[in-house]
Structure formats: structure tokens, C-alpha cells
Amino acid sequence: MKKYLKSPSEFTSNFLILTSGTTISQLFPLLVSPILSRLYSPEEFGVLALFTSLITVLAIFSTMRYDQSIMLPEDNEEAYKLLYLNLLLSIIVLLISSLIIFFVARLLSNTLNNEKIYPWLFLLPLSTFFMSTYRIFRIWFNRQKNYKIMSSGSIILSSSNNLIGIILGFLVKTFNGMMVGRIISQFLSTLYMLVKYSKNKYKFSKKINFIEIVELLKKYKSFPLFSFPAGLINIVTNQLPIFIIDYYFGTKVLGLFSLTQRVLGQPVILFSNSILEVFKERATSDYNKYGNCLKIFKKTLLYLVLLGSPLFLIIFLFSKQLFVIFFGPEWSVTGEYSQILSVFFFLRFIASPLSYTIYITQKQYIDFIWQAVLISLIIVSFLIGIHFNDIKICLILFSSSYSFMYLIYLFISYKLAKGNIR
Numbered sequence: 179m180k181k182y183l184k185s186p187s188e189f190t191s192n193f194l195i196l197t198s199g200t201t202i203s204q205l206f207p208l209l210v211s212p213i214l215s216r217l218y219s220p221e222e223f224g225v226l227a228l229f230t231s232l233i234t235v236l237a238i239f240s241t242m243r244y245d246q247s248i249m250l251p252e253d254n255e256e257a258y259k260l261l262y263l264n265l266l267l268s269i270i271v272l273l274i275s276s277l278i279i280f281f282v283a284r285l286l287s288n289t290l291n292n293e294k295i296y297p298w299l300f301l302l303p304l305s306t307f308f309m310s311t312y313r314i315f316r317i318w319f320n321r322q323k324n325y326k327i328m329s330s331g332s333i334i335l336s337s338s339n340n341l342i343g344i345i346l347g348f349l350v351k352t353f354n355g356m357m358v359g360r361i362i363s364q365f366l367s368t369l370y371m372l373v374k375y376s377k378n379k380y381k382f383s384k385k386i387n388f389i390e391i392v393e394l395l396k397k398y399k400s401f402p403l404f405s406f407p408a409g410l411i412n413i414v415t416n417q418l419p420i421f422i423i424d425y426y427f428g429t430k431v432l433g434l435f436s437l438t439q440r441v442l443g444q445p446v447i448l449f450s451n452s453i454l455e456v457f458k459e460r461a462t463s464d465y466n467k468y469g470n471c472l473k474i475f476k477k478t479l480l481y482l483v484l485l486g487s488p489l490f491l492i493i494f495l496f497s498k499q500l501f502v503i504f505f506g507p508e509w510s511v512t513g514e515y516s517q518i519l520s521v522f523f524f525l526r527f528i529a530s531p532l533s534y535t536i537y538i539t540q541k542q543y544i545d546f547i548w549q550a551v552l553i554s555l556i557i558v559s560f561l562i563g564i565h566f567n568d569i570k571i572c573l574i575l576f577s578s579s580y581s582f583m584y585l586i587y588l589f590i591s592y593k594l595a596k597g598n599i600r
Contacts, residue, residue: 192325192456199329199452203336204445210340211440214356215505217347220433222354225294227436228424229357231417232299233306236275238413240268240310243405246537247398248317249462256394259386261318263394268310275303291425298357308364315371320455327374328455331367339363404542411549415556419576422560427569435569437505438515442493446527449485453478454531458538461595465538470597475532482528490524493517515573522577525584533587535594544590548583555579 215223241264248264251257279286279299287296312331319327339359346355424432457478461471493500493516501513536545559579563572 192323192459195325195329199325199332203329203332204449206337207340208441208445210344211437212504212506213344214340214347215437215509217344218354218356220430220437220508221294222356222433223436223440224424224429224431224433225292225298225354226356226360227420227432227439228290228292228295228429229298229302229305230360231420232302233309234417235410235413236271236302236306237309237313238406238409239275240271240306241314242267242402243409244395244398244401245310245314245317246405247401248314249321249458250398252466254321257318257321259390259394260398261314262386263391264314265311266391268307268314271310272303272307275306279303290421292429294429301361305361305364308361308368312364312368312371315368315375316455318375319371320459323459324374325456327371328452331371332452334370335363335367338366400540400542404546405537408542408546408549411546411553415549415553418553418556419560419572422564423569423572426564431569434509434512435515435573437509437512438519441501441512442516442519442523446523447530450482450527450530453482454534457531458534461535462538465597468597470595471535471538472595472597475535475592475595478532479528482531486524486527490520490527493523494520514570518570518573519577522580522584525581525588529584529587529591532591532595535591539594539597541594544594548587548590552579552583555583 244260244267245264248257248260251260279302283296283299286299287293312335316328316331319325339362342359342362343356346358349355419435420432423435457474460474464471464474497516497520498510498513501516502510505512533545536542556576556579559575560572562575563569
């Protein structure tokens with residue numbers, strides 16, 4: 179262990195820049211969550227959770243996972259072309275989805291069994307476009323190792339979202355201010371990324387043409403062929419509890435569950451993503467040079483375990499009491515949900531960044547198989563819980579299934595990281 183805890187390296191420096199930005203961006207929403215939980219009802223939290231899930235599912239169609247290819251080229255010229263290819267795909271999806279939503283919004287609202295989501299559906303394509311564009315530029319800045327811009331973007335996204343929600347919660351009681359805050363914050367963070375990109379030094383005089391677009395689509399076709407279906411299954415699997423809970427147990431229960439995700443899930447995802455963005459740049463470089471990325475894999479694994487263990491132990495032991503204290507008696511059941519899901523979130527925190535070795539080694543088909551098995555287990559877990567009409571049974575089986583599959587994910591990622599090491 180000692181050899182991984184030496185004086186700060188480039189990896190450590192980059193890691194600290196991103197995690198400091200992530201810490202700030204997550205500290206604010208955690209601090210204001212007790213305010214939001216008293217300004218908005220569980221039902222309003224539930225509507226926000228449902229809208230966010232719809233954005234997440236639609237967003238993967240915006241780039242067909244071609245955005246993941248931006249990190250791979252050795253020269254910036256090709257990466258630059260991939261950036262514009264992804265932006266073009268996002269604009270196309272924005273136009274198509276806007277047209278579709280115009281005609282099917284009412285049908286979608288009825289299918290989801292949620293009337294309150296109907297007026298917000300018309301903003302779904304635009305919100306998805308902001309999310310996709312922000313992500314594309316974030317990957318570009320990751321490639322350029324400009325972690326300060328990435329951290330600032332995270333802070334803008336998180337702080338403006340929650341601040342607007344609080345202000346509107348005090349001033350206006352007739353609609354869900356958290357929804358407005360989410361959409362405006364996406365716009366502001368995307369605008370920030372666009373302004374920073376326009377000022378950066380990576381400019382290329384040669385314009386991308388149609389033939390080059392076709393060539394790039396063919397060259398990186400493994401992403402839509404394998405990574406896209408695997409990613410889609412992963413996203414559907416992650417969002418499936420939202421849709422099922424809302425449909426079978428009601429928007430109030432979904433709101434209670436969504437606060438658990440807000441307090442545990444979002445910080446886990448953002449912290450993991452920050453570590454991932456440093457890991458994948460270094461791991462890709464190592465793999466291209468040496469044929470393996472085992473050293474950085476082990477170092478990242480150690481960071482994740484040391485960082486996550488104390489936090490999740492506290493959550494597992496004291497979450498019931500903490501939720502009542504911070505969010506009020508109305509939200510006491512969310513403490514029970516957090517305790518049930520704590521092991522799952524801990525393993526997700528560790529496994530998610532390291533699983534990028536699957537993309538580095540171009541073994542996307544493994545991810546596809548893993549996702550297919552996972553979604554099958556999740557569906558069975560919820561079917562059993564629905565049969566007994568007990569949300570806690572759903573969550574216990576859901577957490578157990580995910581935990582088991584993440585352990586498998588870690589083992590596979592380790593094997594792939596070894597590369598040509600015998």
C-alpha cells in the first residue's frame with residue numbers, strides 16, 4: 179500500500195482539482211436539501227425525479243455513445259472532428275425529439291401514469307440537448323487535461339440548480355421551482371463550457387466535411403454497435419426503479435426514494451465521474467504505451483476504497499437518525515431506504531470508474547452482456563416486490579442484485595487492466 183501513497187503526482191494533483199470542484203458542487207446541494215425538503219413536497223420531488231430520468235434516457239440517443247470516442251485519438255485534429263460530429267448528432271436529436279414530443283406528450287404522460295409531468299415534457303428535448311452538449315465539452319476538456327474548467331462547470335451546474343429552486347420555492351407556490359432550476363442550470367453550465375471552448379487554444383483551420391463525418395462514423399462504429407446498446411441497457415436499468423416506483427407505488431413514494439438518490443446517489447455518481455475523468459486519461463495513455471494500465475488501476479482502486487469506506491459505514495449505521503434530524507419527520511423513511519441501498523452505492527462508487535477499462539480495451543461486448551444480465555435481475559427483483567406490494571422488498575433485492583453484479587464488474591475490469599501482463 180505504501181508505494182501508492184507517495185508524494186503528490188500528476189494523477190494526485192488532477193484528482194484533487196476535480197474532487198475539490200465536485201466536493202463544492204455537492205456540498206451546496208447537501209446543505210440546502212433540508213431547506214428544499216421543507217419547501218417542496220415528496221410529490222414534487224417525485225416529479226423532478228421522473229423528469230430527470232426521462233432526460234437521462236433520451237440523452238444517450240443524442241450521441242449514440244460517439245462522445246466516448248473523443249478521448250481515443252492520439253492527435254487532437256481527429257478528436258476535434260469527433261467533437262463536432264457529436265454536437266451535430268445532438269442537434270439532430272433535438273429537432274427530431276421536439277417534433278415527436280409535440281404529438282405524443284399526452285400519451286407519454288398517460289403511459290407514465292403521472293399527470294403532473296405533462297407540461298414539463300415539452301421542455302424535455304431542450305433540457306436533454308443542454309445535458310448532452312455539456313457532457314461533450316466536458317469530455318473534450320478532460321482530453322486537454324483542463325480539470326479546472328471541468329470543476330467550475332460542475333459548481334455552476336449544481337449551485338445554480340439549487341439556488342434557483344430555493345428562491346422560487348419561497349416566492350412562488352403554484353409550480354415546481356426545482357424543475358425550473360434544473361433547466362436553467364443546465365443552460366448556464368453549457369454556456370460556460372461553450373465560452374471556455376471558444377477561448378481555448380485548440381483551433382484547427384481545416385473544416386470538417388461530409389466525407390470525414392462518414393469516415394468517423396465508420397471508424398468508431400463499435401460505439402453505436404456495442405457501447406450504445408450496453409449504455410442504453412445500463413441507463414434503463416438505473417432509471418427503471420424510478421418508473422416502476424412511480425407507476426406502482428405512487429409519486430409520493432418516488433419522492434421519498436428520490437431524496438435518497440439525491441443525498442447518496444448523485445454525490446456517488448459525480449465523485450466517481452470526477453475520478454473516472456482522471457483515470458481514463460491516464461489509463462488510456464498507459465494502455466497505448468505499455469499494453470496495460472494495471473498500475474493506475476490499482477492506485478485508483480485504493481483511492482476509491484479509502485475515500486468511500488468511512489462515509490458509507492456512517493450511512494449504514496446512522497442513516498435513519500440522520501434523515502430525521504436533517505430533513506424532518508416526513509422524510510424518516512428515506513433513512514431506511516438509504517440503509518438498504520448503502521452497500522450498493524459503495525460498490526457502485528468503486529466499480530464505475532474502473533470499468534472504463536472495458537472501453538480502453540475495446541471489449542464493449544462484455545459490457546453489453548453484463549448489462550443484459552443486470553437488467554434481468556433488476557426486473558425480477560421488482561416483480562417480486564410488486565407481488566408482495568412492498569417497496570422495501572423491492573429495494574433489498576434491487577440492492578443485492580446490483581452489489582453482486584458490481585463485484586463481477588470489478589473482477590472483469592481488473593483482468594482487462596492487466597492487458598499484456600502475464
